[in-house]
Structures are given as structure tokens and as C-alpha cells.
Amino acid sequence: MSNDTLAWALARLAERSRVVIASVIQTSGSVPGKIGAKLAVADGKDGFHGTVGGAGLEMKVLLRCQELLSEYWEPYGEIHTYGLNKGAKGYEVQPLDSLCGGRVTLSIEVIMPSPHVLMMGGGHCANALSQTINSLNWHHSVTDSRTEYCNKESFPQATELIPSSVAEFLATESFDSLTRFSDILLLGHDWSEDQDRLLGLLAICQQNNCQPNGKTFPRIGVIGSRSKWNSFCKSALAQEIKQDLLDSVVCPIGINIGAESPEEIAIAVTAQILSLSKGVSPQDKNWRQSS
Numbered sequence: 001m002s003n004d005t006l007a008w009a010l011a012r013l014a015e016r017s018r019v020v021i022a023s024v025i026q027t028s029g030s031v032p033g034k035i036g037a038k039l040a041v042a043d044g045k046d047g048f049h050g051t052v053g054g055a056g057l058e059m060k061v062l063l064r065c066q067e068l069l070s071e072y073w074e075p076y077g078e079i080h081t082y083g084l085n086k087g088a089k090g091y092e093v094q095p096l097d098s099l100c101g102g103r104v105t106l107s108i109e110v111i112m113p114s115p116h117v118l119m120m121g122g123g124h125c126a127n128a129l130s131q132t133i134n135s136l137n138w139h140h141s142v143t144d145s146r147t148e149y150c151n152k153e154s155f156p157q158a159t160e161l162i163p164s165s166v167a168e169f170l171a172t173e174s175f176d177s178l179t180r181f182s183d184i185l186l187l188g189h190d191w192s193e194d195q196d197r198l199l200g201l202l203a204i205c206q207q208n209n210c211q212p213n214g215k216t217f218p219r220i221g222v223i224g225s226r227s228k229w230n231s232f233c234k235s236a237l238a239q240e241i242k243q244d245l246l247d248s249v250v251c252p253i254g255i256n257i258g259a260e261s262p263e264e265i266a267i268a269v270t271a272q273i274l275s276l277s278k279g280v281s282p283q284d285k286n287w288r289q290s291s
Contacts, residue, residue, distance in 0.1 A: 005038040005050030012042035013113045016180055018073070019043070020065040022108045024052055025079075029102030032057065041065040052106060057082055061106060068110050073215050074279035077109040114138050115277055116159065116180060118218070120197050121187035122149035125223060128266035129185070130155055136270070141181070143169055145193060166193050170200040175208045181218040183273055185253060191224070195232050198222060198249070202241045211248040214276060221253035221269070255282050 009019045024037040032053030039050040039061060052061050060082065068076065083103050116139040119126040126142060133140045134157050141160035144150040150163040162169060178184070184201065188194040198220070205217055212220040222229065229251040236246055254268030255275070275282050 002036055002038045002050070005040050008049040009040040009042070009111070012040075013111065016113045016116065016182070017042045017044055018069060018113065019111045020068050020108060021111060022052055022061045022065055022106050024104055025107050026081075026105035027102060031102035031104045039065070041069065043069050053104070057104065061108070064108060068108065072110045073112075074277075075110060075112055077107060079105060079107055081105040112277065113182070115182040115273055116141065117273065118143065118160075118181040118184045119187055120144070120184060120194070121189060122146070122154060123187060123189055124262040125187050125265050126185075127154060128262035129187075129269060130157070131263075132266045132270040136274075144188075146189075149189075166196045166200070170197075170204075173204075175204050175210075175217070178204065178218060179216070182214050182277065183219045183221060184212075185269070186220070186222045191228060191231075194222065194224075195235055198232055199236055199239055199241065202236060202245050202249075203239075205245055206242060211245060213248060219273075219276060220249045221272075222249060222251040223253055223265075224251065226252075 005021075009021055012019050020041045022039045024031075024035050027035055032055060037050070037052050039048055039052045039058065041048045041062065048062060048065070052058055061080075064080070081103060082105075114137065115133075117129070117133055118141045119129060120143050122142045122144040130140050130142075139159045140155070140157075141162065142150050142155050142158050143162035143164060145163075145165050147163040150161050152158075152161065155161060164172075178201075186194040186197050188197065201212070201220055205212055208217070210217045212218060222232070232251075233246050237243070250272070253272065254265055255272045257264070257268050257271075259265045259268040271282070
């Protein structure tokens with residue numbers, strides 16, 4: 001049963017849904033769910049998979065899993081101990097209206113799907129990025145108007161290869177389909193193509209009353225100078241794209257490490273995506289690595 005629940009959770013993560021897994025990690029006395037029992041709940045999915053024992057315990061745990069999905073967009077975990085008797089007492093024990101009489105401790109963990117980065121433009125930076133992304137076991141896909149820059153030879157581990165014009169790409173994608181990506185990076189060889197991509201993506205955001213944030217819609221990042229970005233903004237505002245949408249786009253992409261070469265840019269961009277995915281600021285001096 002636990003294997004089936006884990007397989008179900010992995011399938012939901014592959015669909016870019018957040019998953020909460022509750023696992024029984026310690027028991028004493030008479031309890032309905034033994035150590036290792038698991039229950040999984042996925043973001044945007046009806047129902048759940050698995051069980052931690054049923055009855056009042058399961059209802060309590062299921063409710064907490066659903067609360068965590070509404071509260072957390074970063075990895076998170078907590079431990080709860082329940083006394084299966086309404087008169088249960090003890091340090092940090094939550095009593096339940098139950099007649100079992102035992103005690104059960106569960107871990108409840110919010111698991112985020114791995115980033116899936118769509119690189120719009122398959123040039124030098126995309127090639128370097130694919131290497132850093134692969135090293136982290138993330139997913140990447142590539143689209144380019146030039147078929148020779150969007151093939152298995154250049155990107156052997158790509159999840160998707162989409163050789164198409166900008167217009168064709170935007171015509172075949174929708175708000176819902178684009179949510180399979182965590183991040184969309186505009187890395188094109190032609191500034192006009194990147195501008196058309198940006199305006200098309202932001203129009204989709206605006207039509208659906210959302211912002212590119214990696215939660216309900218992929219984060220959008222643009223490679224390039226400040227002057228290039230100012231030109232893009234001018235064109236977007238002329239097409240009545242809202243300023244707050246433009247403000248949510250990352251440009252230039254990558255944390256500031258003085259990156260110049262494609263390989264250095266790849267490190268800077270990957271680090272930025274990692275920090276955004278984990279909700280950690282690179283400037284946070286109070287953050288410490290676990291030893």
C-alpha cells in the first residue's frame with residue numbers, strides 16, 4: 001500500500017502538482033495505522049491516496065494536509081502526535097475522540113515538484129543551462145524557430161523539443177498547458193522574437209488575471225541588458241500590458257556573480273531559480289547550510 005501511495009505521489013509531482021505526504025513514524029498501544037502507513041494529497045486533485053488508519057485520525061490528518069497545501073509554496077514539514085482517546089494527556093499530544101487508546105506520531109511533509117525550465121532559444125546559454133539543470137535532476141525543454149538549434153543532438157536529455165515559430169508556439173499553447181513549466185526563459189538569438197514571445201506570454205497572463213510567479217503560472221525571465229528591457233516594456237505598455245505584469249518578469253536573469261560566459265550565466269540563472277523555488281533570498285545573511 002505504501003509503495004502504491006508513493007507511486008501516486010510521484011505521478012502527481014510529474015504533473016507539477018504539490019504533494020503532501022503524511023507518514024506514521026511512531027506508535028504505542030492500540031492504533032489503527034502501523035509504522036510506515038502513508039496518506040498523500042495533491043494540489044488541485046480530488047481525493048487522496050493511501051491511509052494512516054482511518055476514522056477520526058485520518059480526518060484530522062487529511063484536514064491538516066489540505067491546510068498546508070493552501071499555506072505553503074515551498075518545502076515544509078512538521079511532526080504531530082495524537083492520543084487516540086479524547087482524554088489523552090501528555091506533552092504535545094493532541095487528543096482525538098477515539099476508543100483505540102494508543103498514541104501515534106506522524107510526519108507531514110509538503111513536497112514541491114522539481115523545476116521544469118522551458119528555454120526559448122537553443123543557443124550557447126541554453127546549452128550551458130541544460131548541463132547545470134541536468135546536474136540537479138531538474139527537467140528542461142527547448143523551443144526555437146531554428147530546427148538546427150532544437151534537436152536531440154544538442155539537447156539529448158530534453159523533456160520536450162518544440163521547433164516552431166513564435167506565432168505557432170503561442171497558437172498551440174494555453175494558460176493551462178504552460179503551467180507544466182516552472183520557468184520560461186527568453187534566450188532567443190533575435191530580440192524581436194523574444195519581444196513577441198514576451199508579449200504573447202504576458203497577454204496570456206493578463207487574460208487569466210494572474211502573474212508569472214512559478215505558482216499559478218511559470219516565472220518568466222529575459223536575458224539581456226537594461227536598455228533591451230526598457231524597449232520591451234515600451235512595446236508591452238503600447239499593447240496595454242499592465243505594469244504590474246511587467247514588474248513580475250525577471251530581467252536580467254541570474255543572481256549577480258559577475259557572470260560573462262554562457263557557463264557562468266548558467267550557474268547564475270540556475271542559482272536564481274533554485275532560490276526562488278525554495279523561497280530563499282540570496283541576500284539572507286541568517287540562512288545557514290545544514291551540516
